[in-house]
Amino acid sequence: MDNKPPFTYPALYDFPPFFTKQPNSQTWQSQLSNWVKLLLAYCKHNRIWILSPDGTPLTATSNDDDSDNEEFVPSTESIFNNEKIQRSIKPDMSLEILNTMVSQGKAKWKDPKNHKMGIYIYWYSLEAWADMIYDWIENTGQQNSVLTIYEIRKGELGHNQEFHNMDMDMFISVLELMVKKGQAQLIRDEDGSIAGIKVV
Amino acid sequence: MGMKKLGLNSFNNISQEQKQFQDLGQSFLQSQANQLETQIQVFQNALISFAKQHREEISSNAKFRIEFSNVCRSFNVDSLRVLKGDEESRKGASKNDTFYYGLGVRIFQICQETKDINGGLLSVSELTKVLNADADPVFGKFSREDAMKSVEYLKQLGDEIQIVTIGKKEYLKTIPQSLNTDEVKVIEVCGLMGFVSIGLLRDNFGWKSYRAKSVVDDMVSNGILWIDDQDEHERLFWDPAWINR
Numbered sequence: 001m002d003n004k005p006p007f008t009y010p011a012l013y014d015f016p017p018f019f020t021k022q023p024n025s026q027t028w029q030s031q032l033s034n035w036v037k038l039l040l041a042y043c044k045h046n047r048i049w050i051l052s053p054d055g056t057p058l059t060a061t062s063n064d065d066d067s068d069n070e071e072f073v074p075s076t077e078s079i080f081n082n083e084k085i086q087r088s089i090k091p092d093m094s095l096e097i098l099n100t101m102v103s104q105g106k107a108k109w110k111d112p113k114n115h116k117m118g119i120y121i122y123w124y125s126l127e128a129w130a131d132m133i134y135d136w137i138e139n140t141g142q143q144n145s146v147l148t149i150y151e152i153r154k155g156e157l158g159h160n161q162e163f164h165n166m167d168m169d170m171f172i173s174v175l176e177l178m179v180k181k182g183q184a185q186l187i188r189d190e191d192g193s194i195a196g197i198k199v200v
Numbered sequence: 201m202g203m204k205k206l207g208l209n210s211f212n213n214i215s216q217e218q219k220q221f222q223d224l225g226q227s228f229l230q231s232q233a234n235q236l237e238t239q240i241q242v243f244q245n246a247l248i249s250f251a252k253q254h255r256e257e258i259s260s261n262a263k264f265r266i267e268f269s270n271v272c273r274s275f276n277v278d279s280l281r282v283l284k285g286d287e288e289s290r291k292g293a294s295k296n297d298t299f300y301y302g303l304g305v306r307i308f309q310i311c312q313e314t315k316d317i318n319g320g321l322l323s324v325s326e327l328t329k330v331l332n333a334d335a336d337p338v339f340g341k342f343s344r345e346d347a348m349k350s351v352e353y354l355k356q357l358g359d360e361i362q363i364v365t366i367g368k369k370e371y372l373k374t375i376p377q378s379l380n381t382d383e384v385k386v387i388e389v390c391g392l393m394g395f396v397s398i399g400l401l402r403d404n405f406g407w408k409s410y411r412a413k414s415v416v417d418d419m420v421s422n423g424i425l426w427i428d429d430q431d432e433h434e435r436l437f438w439d440p441a442w443i444n445r
Contacts, residue, residue: 015443016395016436017426027423030316087430140222157219 007045010038019080019087021096035097040106042079044123049167050110051121055080055094058118059167110169120170124162129174133163134183137199146187148196149175244277258298265298280306297353303342304350306331311361311374319423320375321387323441324348324363327372330444344370367391371441375422382407382415386425390439396425397434 012018012034022028043051050059055078081088089097098119101107105125110117124132133152137143140157151157153171158164166174175197178184182200189195251258251268258265272279280302310330314322324344331342351361351372362373367388373379379387385405389396401412416437419425428436 011443015426015438015440016430017428017438020427020429022420022426024319024421024423026316027319027426087428140218157222 004045007042010034013038013082014085016085016087019082019089021090021093032097032100036101036104036106039079039097039101039121040123043121047165048121049170050118051079051098052118053091053094053098053115054078120167126174126177129163129166130178130181130183132161133174134178134199136161136163143199146196146198149194151196240275243275247272247275247277300346300350300353303331303346304354307347307350307372308354308361311372315374316423317443318440319419319425320373321424321441322372322374323391324370324372326441326444369441377422382411383419383424386415386419386437387439390425390437390442394442394445395428395436395438397431397436399434 018031018034022031039051042048043057046057048057048059050057052058056076077083078088080094095115098107101121102109102119106122108120108122109115110120122129136158137147137152149168149171153164153166153168163171163174172194175184175186175194178197178199179186184197184199186194187196187198258268269279280299307327310327311320311322314330324347327347328342328344331347348363348370351363354361360374364371364373364379366379366384369391371387386396386401389400389404396416398409398412398416401407401415402409407415416425420427420437424439425437426440428438
């Protein structure tokens with residue numbers, strides 16, 4: 001059961017022009033950065049890993065969901081559409097916002113050639129995720145032992161951690177970054193797939 | 201190899217003991233944090249009553265004031281609010297330059313920070329909302345009068361901030377150019393409805409369309425109005441002061 005309070009939208013979200021691209025470039029820059037801030041906070045609150053380009057969640061997990069069903073969708077509401085004031089942003093504007101996030105390292109298209117696949121929203125940078133997992137392993141005294149991916153992502157010990165239930169592909173990216181940073185070694189199965197990691 | 205087994209066996213990796221240790225550690229940290237919190241609160245209250253007793257000295261002695269502000273900062277206490285005091289003790293207090301200059305600087309910062317959104321025209325009611333966003337009930341709120349007086353103080357330093365009254369609303373203006381009468385009219389209407397449109401200006405004030413269009417277009421390019429193309433009839437021009445109404 002997920003009983004956290006609903007997301008609190010900023011006052012700007014109920015301001016109708018927030019949904020029309022502003023012609024004044026300085027105003028637009030401020031509008032854009034407010035959209036980026038909103039998307040990050042919204043995805044963090046709802047634990048959305050992958051957002052569809054139309055603003056609905058593609059992959060999201062509640063912290064308490066221990067089933068392996070990662071595709072469950074908490075809502076079909078789009079962040080880009082405000083029912084209350086009957087305003088929604090046009091696809092070219094949302095695309096510009098998402099691409100800005102990509103250029104800032106705050107998001108990444110799952111497949112740049114096929115936007116329908118969705119976009120990873122990094123409400124923490126990969127770097128920050130890597131540090132968070134590293135610190136957790138260290139603080140719980142699990143360094144130098146081999147941990148399976150399941151143990152980190154789904155294990156009971158980490159079930160109150162923010163990375164709990166992280167999207168699998170995103171999780172692999174974090175692990176690969178940890179290896180690159182020299183924080184961990186990957187342990188591979190006979191078939192070459194990643195079986196676990198060992199923090200060194 | 202000395203490694204743990206992979207696969208199903210590894211699910212038993214988390215021993216009950218390990219989990220208990222973690223729980224214990226967490227409850228220990230929690231109680232430590234609670235204790236610290238109480239201690240800080242006690243100290244914050246002491247700072248406030250100290251400020252009440254020594255307000256005169258704090259504002260007259262620069263060296264003392266700086267030291268006091270430093271102590272406040274390290275305990276996460278807003279020295280401005282402490283110096284402001286509560287309503288009661290302030291009635292008898294003499295005019296406090298330190299307070300008004302300090303608040304003036306903060307108001308100037310808020311004007312700068314919101315300029316990209318409102319084009320340099322900030323309503324005083326919105327300003328007091330921002331100033332009191334994290335208001336602590338102990339100190340009371342910054343009032344409109346506090347804000348206006350601080351702006352008067354800033355005027356001694358230059359003309360960057362001006363107070364303009366449009367309709368029944370007061371605004372702080374940080375743009376150098378003055379507003380012409382048509383622009384003032386537009387802002388006045390916005391103060392009532394949040395927006396104007398060319399049709400609305402034409403029908404209510406008898407303006408020709410090109411006059412209305414040139415006024416609002418100018419205001420958009422100055423960042424004072426935002427456009428909204430999703431009304432069913434015509435483009436609306438919104439006053440950003442409406443965001444936090």
